[in-house]
Amino acid sequence: MKESNQRRVLIRILKYLSCYRKSVIIVISIMTISSIISVVLPFLAKDVIDNKIPLGKINAVLSVILIYIILALILSLLSIIRVRIMSRVSNKVVLKIRDEVFKHLQTLDLHYYNSHPTGNILSRIIGDISSLKQLVTQLVSTLIPQTMFLISLIIAMVVLNPVLAFGSLLSLPIVLIGTFIIMRVNFKRWYDYRKKQSELAGFSHEAFAGIKVIQSLACEEAEKKSFEKINDDILSSWIRCVRFGDTLGIIIDLSIGIGFLFLYLFAIYIDHSTVGELIAFSTYIMLFWQPIKALAQMFNQISNNLSGASRVFEILDEKSYILDSPQAIELPKIKGEVEFKNVSFSYPDDKESLIIEDINFTVKAGERIALVGPTGAGKTTIINLLSRFYDPIKGLILVDGYNIKELSTASLRKQLGIMTQDSFLFSGTIKENITYGCENVSDEAIVNACKAIGCHNFISKLQSGYDTLISSLTLSMGQKQLLALARTLIKDPRILILDEATSNIDTQTELLVQRGSSKLMSGRTCFIVAHRLSTIKNSDRIFVLDDNKIIEEGSHEELIKLNGFYTMLYNSQFEGGIN
Numbered sequence: 001m002k003e004s005n006q007r008r009v010l011i012r013i014l015k016y017l018s019c020y021r022k023s024v025i026i027v028i029s030i031m032t033i034s035s036i037i038s039v040v041l042p043f044l045a046k047d048v049i050d051n052k053i054p055l056g057k058i059n060a061v062l063s064v065i066l067i068y069i070i071l072a073l074i075l076s077l078l079s080i081i082r083v084r085i086m087s088r089v090s091n092k093v094v095l096k097i098r099d100e101v102f103k104h105l106q107t108l109d110l111h112y113y114n115s116h117p118t119g120n121i122l123s124r125i126i127g128d129i130s131s132l133k134q135l136v137t138q139l140v141s142t143l144i145p146q147t148m149f150l151i152s153l154i155i156a157m158v159v160l161n162p163v164l165a166f167g168s169l170l171s172l173p174i175v176l177i178g179t180f181i182i183m184r185v186n187f188k189r190w191y192d193y194r195k196k197q198s199e200l201a202g203f204s205h206e207a208f209a210g211i212k213v214i215q216s217l218a219c220e221e222a223e224k225k226s227f228e229k230i231n232d233d234i235l236s237s238w239i240r241c242v243r244f245g246d247t248l249g250i251i252i253d254l255s256i257g258i259g260f261l262f263l264y265l266f267a268i269y270i271d272h273s274t275v276g277e278l279i280a281f282s283t284y285i286m287l288f289w290q291p292i293k294a295l296a297q298m299f300n301q302i303s304n305n306l307s308g309a310s311r312v313f314e315i316l317d318e319k320s321y322i323l324d325s326p327q328a329i330e331l332p333k334i335k336g337e338v339e340f341k342n343v344s345f346s347y348p349d350d351k352e353s354l355i356i357e358d359i360n361f362t363v364k365a366g367e368r369i370a371l372v373g374p375t376g377a378g379k380t381t382i383i384n385l386l387s388r389f390y391d392p393i394k395g396l397i398l399v400d401g402y403n404i405k406e407l408s409t410a411s412l413r414k415q416l417g418i419m420t421q422d423s424f425l426f427s428g429t430i431k432e433n434i435t436y437g438c439e440n441v442s443d444e445a446i447v448n449a450c451k452a453i454g455c456h457n458f459i460s461k462l463q464s465g466y467d468t469l470i471s472s473l474t475l476s477m478g479q480k481q482l483l484a485l486a487r488t489l490i491k492d493p494r495i496l497i498l499d500e501a502t503s504n505i506d507t508q509t510e511l512l513v514q515r516g517s518s519k520l521m522s523g524r525t526c527f528i529v530a531h532r533l534s535t536i537k538n539s540d541r542i543f544v545l546d547d548n549k550i551i552e553e554g555s556h557e558e559l560i561k562l563n564g565f566y567t568m569l570y571n572s573q574f575e576g577g578i579n
């Protein structure tokens, strides 16, 4: 984390704080009054010692003590008010940032999610945001007020006695330089520490999400060892940060000693000060170094929190590759024609390798297209381009004649039904899942969709039927796919994409899912990606992909007659017993 980044993080937080200007002004006013009171107290003590006590003015002494007590009480009251206001402001700032981060994450494209493990993102929006909250609290309740207090203290010392002020503060540059160096080095260390923490979160998330694979391959021990290693790394990284940060405390203690030494030397040999002046200055030195010492202890936390805050802002600065143009139009209700015109594509983090090269095809509304080819041929990539999860690097993709780059992405996706292998269901009820993304869907429409797809029977047998919480069920892969099919049917898309939707399930359930899929497909333009060629034999056309291109195209019968790559794939599946 560069120093300019630290400054930028601070400036950004101050910008958020400026939204609560009134509260901040009230706090600054309170702090100014508090600083003046704190600075005046030693003045009073000096006056009593030098002028009142030697002359035996007991009444004057008592009245000064009374003023002293009243001022001290006012000081405590102001401090309570300040802390209350500032904790409200810091909470509001953090809520605002958290809200922005969540909303921004919703706009980021698949590329971001593919290149950032879920655990890593979670660690930023939970751990790093709470660091940001601590930072805002530290800034508003300690750093800013204490800095103001220190400035007013320096002014008071200079006004009271410039010579003694100079002597007392002679060691200040040592602290400033030390702080600057330590913070600069430690920012980077804390940033690394945070990075390691989010690696741990990413690792943990994968370990839980992939627990079935881990247990089935009996890799628990290996996972434990990897976890221990990351954990140990975090500990050593933390020790490195803390050890170095602690040196600041030593520098400050040294500076306090030097400050006192010069105060007494200057008082005795240069200024010939009174006892009252010396006591007042000793109080000022203590008042001066106390907050610096407190700040120094906090610097480690501040560096840590600053690096956490910078990771939060990194998310906000992340730009999506897929952005709606300012002139983007809403896609009207479509028939479902699709055209790829000279489309080439490479993934953003591997621009050198063309995954798709100069692909051309036109699909009529209602046509059923199957995409086949060896693994890694680019079938899913074509689907991702049509869904505008990525933009081609060359060429055009048209839907009903509209260039999809000129459309609002939401309006395009509303007319696409995308069924992927992992039919993700949210933790709400079955009904909420089926109507997800659609408003005002009647119960009758939900039941009809489920009857058509073939999942009504199993839902109606559940005690709470459509109101059953998904989290209370252990659904089979097939049941999940049926619910996802019903969800897509409710959406009534003109273009349907089935990406390996029938894999991962047993033959009986597959039959059910196939029946549901056929119901869903009728009357829509369909793109089916399936490894089992038996499932796509009755497609209108089959595109065979290999070597970044569509190398064969036609119906099943035409391709078999061609006796080319498709025939080889088809025969190899049947010979190998895959059908």
Ligand SMILES: Nc1ncnc2c1ncn2[C@@H]1O[C@H](COP(=O)(O)OP(=O)(O)OP(=O)(O)O)[C@@H](O)[C@H]1O
Pocket (backbone or CB within 6 Å): 114, 347, 348, 349, 350, 355, 373, 374, 375, 376, 377, 378, 379, 380, 381, 382
């Ligand atoms: N997010 C990504 N970033 C970089 N490369 C990717 C990404 N996704 C896929 N690829 C690469 O693009 C190529 C095509 O992948 P794609 O998933 O489209 O193939 P596929 O034909 O659907 O394969 P499969 O049948 O195995 O699902 C592969 O070489 C793959 O490694």
